[in-house]
Amino acid sequence: MKKSLMALTLCALMSGSIIFAADQTPRDNFYWLGQINKASDIINTDEGLLTPAEGKNIAHGIQKVLDEGNKPGGPRPTNVVAFEPYLIQAAGPEVTKIHAGRSSQDMLTTVGIMEQREHLMAMAKELDNVQRSLIKLAEENKDTIIPNYTNGVAAQPNSLAHHLIAYANAYNRDMQRVREYYARLNRSPMGSMVLNGTGWPLDRDRMADYLGFDSIAYNTYDAGQIFPQEAPIETGGITNAIAIHTTSFIEEIMQQYAQPRPWILLKEGGGNTYVSSAMPQKRNPGILNSCRTDASTLLGMSVEAAFRSHNIPAGMADGRLSGRMDIVPQATKVLSEFDRILNNLVIHPDRSLEELNLDWTCSQEIADQLMKKYGIPFRVGHHFASDVVTYARANNITPADFSYEDAKTIYAKSVADVAKEDPSIPKTFPMTAEEWKNAKDPVAIVHNRAVKGGPQPSELNKMIEMAKKDLANNEAWVASTENQLSQSEKKLNNDFDQMLK
Structure with missing residues (x-):
């Protein structure tokens, strides 16, 4: 070149x-x-x-x-x-x-659709890559038990694989939005002229076939005036969801960078991290920052597209779909960076378990087990578990070190008043020492989950297979769609070559 x-x-x-x-x-x-x-x-x-x-x-x-x-x-x-x-x-x-029977309006609208159509194919492939990487990480981390957080606070133990498949599901929904939008997008405006078609007997269907469209945009006013202004708004909705999913995951990793012993972080070097210019101990997560910045830029671009279409008559150029102003390539860039992040993560199962065992993410399980096995109302068990946590934190006791004897003492005090009013509530701690131990064990908690969609091994394996099927379906759609576009283009070029002879 x-x-x-x-x-x-x-x-x-x-x-x-x-x-x-x-x-x-x-x-x-x-x-x-x-x-x-x-x-x-x-x-x-x-x-x-x-x-x-x-x-x-x-x-x-x-x-x-x-x-x-x-x-x-x-x-x-x-x-x-x-x-x-x-x-x-x-x-x-x-x-x-x-x-x-042609106009700049229907021609350039068609051009904008065909350009975005290819941009969507590129983005769809990156969505597939991200789903594939999440599934791979999940399969590698079925036995990695981590703390999940709500309100920024460690809340419950979970399987990292369960967490990752949740994000795979999210990006699969993004892909479904792409596919649904593509069906609305891939309709040919050619022949719609400016507003209401033309007196020339143009074959709109054949034109659509040559240009790789699934059908024509039937109403000529809609085809050239309304849909081209609407399309960038729908595009923004799709890319906004992608940006939010990506930045949510990034923020969860960033939380760990504030810890002295993070259980998930990036491989150092290679453009993933960089050393602080002033503080030698720091390894700043550069690619997390750049991906998050690009996702924020993407959100801004979608808002810009909405304002361009706001308060103007249908058909004006301000908000019209165009390849030059299309935000899909920016979303593709974000997804490509995120896939790189996923493929450069270092996960330490021992450290995640250590974090769990340093705090009381098991406290809800204690209340659940008291109700499930001994019929103690949840709020009573919740109050007891809260008293345990208060005592433990005041005395710097971790869950693993909290003794069965102390649990019995605190239980007797915690339920004394309510047990007087309700004789069905045991006055002495009903759990055995083994049950008390298991109720505090993060691994046992995760494995003992019993609902559909939980992190227990049987459900986790099922959800991984479901995610694989979703991915395979998406990959097949991309391949089929690209093949259709390729075949239409090949036919057009071959038929045109015959015109030259």
């Missing part, structure tokens, strides 16, 4: 407005306007709107403009009005006959 084309390429990549085919042809406005012109020439010739001679001459003119634009430094006009003079120069005024 010559230097000038490489500069064009890098610039376009940075703007997020371009995707490359195998031959490195930029897939920008110029490319897609060329594809629309090819399809218009073929269809209009077949329909008798152009003579075979006119169709062939126009085809050669289109190809000449495309060849010149693909040369290093060649002209690549991005809108219809700027593109047409090159066509006229290449094939004469009769080339404008292919513009019958």
Whole structure:
């Protein structure tokens, strides 16, 4: 690739407005306007709107403009009005006959959809990568027991795998939103003209097939005026969910960086972390910060898109879907960074268990077991467990070191008054020493969960398999969708090549 084309390429990549085919042809406005012109020439010739001679001459003119634009430094006009003079120069005024029944509005709306369509495919692949990495981590950490936090405070023990599969489920929902939106997006506006179609008998369905659409956007006013303004708003909803899921996970890791013995952190170096310029002990989690920043930028971009569409008549350019302003490439960048984070985590099961055993995340289990086995009302058991925690913290006693004898003493005092009123409540601590020990054991707590969707091994294995099926379904959808687009493009290019002969 010559230097000038490489500069064009890098610039376009940075703007997020371009995707490359195998031959490195930029897939920008110029490319897609060329594809629309090819399809218009073929269809209009077949329909008798152009003579075979006119169709062939126009085809050669289109190809000449495309060849010149693909040369290093060649002209690549991005809108219809700027593109047409090159066509006229290449094939004469009769080339404008292919513009019958077309407008910049339906053409550029179509271009914007086709560009975003490819952006969505790139983002869908990154969503699949993230789900795959989360599932892999979950399989590797079925036996890793960690503290889960609510309100920023250690709340209950959990399986790390259970935690990770929850996020895999979240990103799968993001993928479902992509697929649902794609079905609304992938409808061809071509032939809608400006507002209410055209008097030319254009074959909208065949045009849609050539350009890889599933169908046409039927109502011509909706196709060119309303949907293009609505689409960026829906895009923002999808990418906002992705940003929130990503930053939530990042913040959970960042909490650990505040601890002297974190149980999850990044591999050092390699662009993941960097050393503080002033404090030698610090290993700042650089990639966490940059991914979070990019996610915040993404949220800002979605708000910008909403304001561009706010308080304007339908069809105005302000909020119209366009590849140049599309926020999907930014979401793809966030997902790519997050996948890198997932693949560079260092997890210390011994330290997570240590953290659990230093605090009283087992206290709810104590109340649950007293009710389940001995019929003690939950609030009574909760009060006893709270008294245990208060005593333990005042005397710096960890759960593992809290004795059975102390538990019996505290229980007798805690239930004394309520037991007088309710004879069914045992006045002496009913748990055995072994039951008391197990109620404080984070591993036993996790393994003894009994509800569907819990972290116990039987349910955890089931949910991992469910996540794998979701991922396989998503991967199949991406492959099928890309194949459909590829086949449509191949047919268009092959049929156009026949026009050149």
